């Protein structure tokens with residue numbers, strides 16, 4: 207719109223223009239000095255323009271962000287600010303970032319948990335001192351602590367909280383407090399109900415620090431206690447259902463009870479794994495039956511690892527229980543107290559989780575518990591140790607183990623096969639997917655929960671359940687073997703004269719840069735180099751994680767007794 211009035215438009219007089227360089231330059235370029243028209247009569251349009259320019263010129267108008275000065279002055283020449291523009295690439299990038307941040311073990315939920323939920327919890331939770339408790343009978347004593355039944359000395363508070371369990375633990379109590387607090391916020395139903403944990407005031411002359419941990423008393427029996435009874439699994443049935451079933455005893459009924467226990471245990475484990483915690487000491491002694499919730503809960507998080515923030519702490523002398531550990535046990539148990547730098551551990555945690563599948567360590571242990579529940583002959587320590595030896599001898603191939611023992615199996619052993627063979631052998635299939643040598647070939651807790659073994663209807667699988675079973679079987683395949691197979695195939699067909707590359711030639715291929723000439727040779731060389739690079743980068747990352755400054759940095763969050 208051309209200016210025809212006698213006012214010179216001075217953008218600098220307006221405080222709202224003074225910051226807008228673009229507009230200033232624009233004005234300087236476009237505005238000419240104006241003079242009053244020689245005519246005495248003024249048209250209505252001129253008056254309206256005059257008013258507009260007066261407002262803008264003396265700087266009493268609204269800010270340009272509100273009244274769109276560009277529109278007022280030069281409707282079509284100033285660039286418009288349309289705010290945020292969403293592009294397809296931007297949206298895809300955001301979605302990828304969100305998927306990464308929310309992937310297990312969950313970087314984003316971890317931040318929220320640590321900086322918001324943990325902080326709020328600390329503000330509002332009740333705190334206790336050692337003198338607030340009266341100790342009762344000793345429930346257990348391990349290498350790192352003593353566990354007592356306890357109650358609060360204040361009768362009013364005691365009637366509210368009920369019976370308690372108090373553990374006096376040495377150094378590893380710090381980890382256990384951290385893990386229990388994390389679990390209470392993320393998946394309270396998975397583990398025993400944690401009340402409070404603190405570092406005890408050090409008395410004079412006392413060496414090591416001592417931690418106090420308090421839980422609600424869940425019940426008298428662990429799965430180990432229940433499995434020692436000849437009545438197992440019927441003794442569990444009465445606990446879970448509350449009354450005795452008026453049904454004939456038999457394989458079908460036992461199978462149902464074992465299914466229920468397995469579902470409860472997988473549910474508890476899935477809760478832990480979804481929040482990035484791996485227990486590493488899953489065994490029947492660490493599964494307590496909660497009378498109030500009528501379900502099994504996990505206890506003893508002293509050896510657990512929190513992959514979200516990289517807490518991977520095992521005291522030097524701590525030995526994981528060899529009866530229930532997965533074959534990869536020594537990789538983990540030889541680690542000394544280590545605290546990788548939190549940002550590195552946190553940022554890489556989804557990648558490391560996917561590559562290492564640390565949760566499958568617990569799955570192996572749970573597989574052994576499943577085996578013991580099904581096979582009465584394997585419930586004693588000595589028979590389990592013997593089974594472990596036999597399995598190792600056949601390279602952890604459960605099918606091969608079955609082939610060697612089944613033909614000469616005693617009734618107690620045969621009973622296990624019969625239970626697992628019910629419903630078309632679906633129980634055996636689930637067990638086989640849990641007890642495998644390679645961690646990444648083991649089923650996850652979530653996938654196991656979706657297994658048709660937990661279908662209540664029994665043999666007749668619906669179309670959907672059948673589809674789910676096929677999907678389960680497809681996801682159980684080890685695709686890294688497929689990559690090896692392709693490389694192997696290419697290697698074998700690589701050289702016409704000798705019918706394939708030798709190992710030395712393959713090594714050479716890994717080293718060389720691609721040359722002009724044989725395209726096939728170059729593709730293979732590139733593939734091998736990429737493979738080598740990935741392995742090298744991963745090793746370096748793992749080294750970086752374990753070589754970091756060693757300290758129990760997280761223990762600063764643990765309350766101290768006042």
Ligand SMILES: Nc1ncnc2c1ncn2[C@@H]1O[C@H](COP(=O)(O)OP(=O)(O)OP(=O)(O)O)[C@@H](O)[C@H]1O
Pocket residue numbers: 345346347348349350351352353371398399421422423424425426428491492494505506507508
């Ligand atoms: N919340 C609870 N409710 C009831 N009993 C519990 C609870 N927590 C622990 N217990 C009992 O205390 C015993 C020891 O607990 P826990 O395994 O945590 O201690 P520990 O010192 O690590 O023992 P160990 O080294 O033998 O594993 C358990 O076997 C169980 O009987």
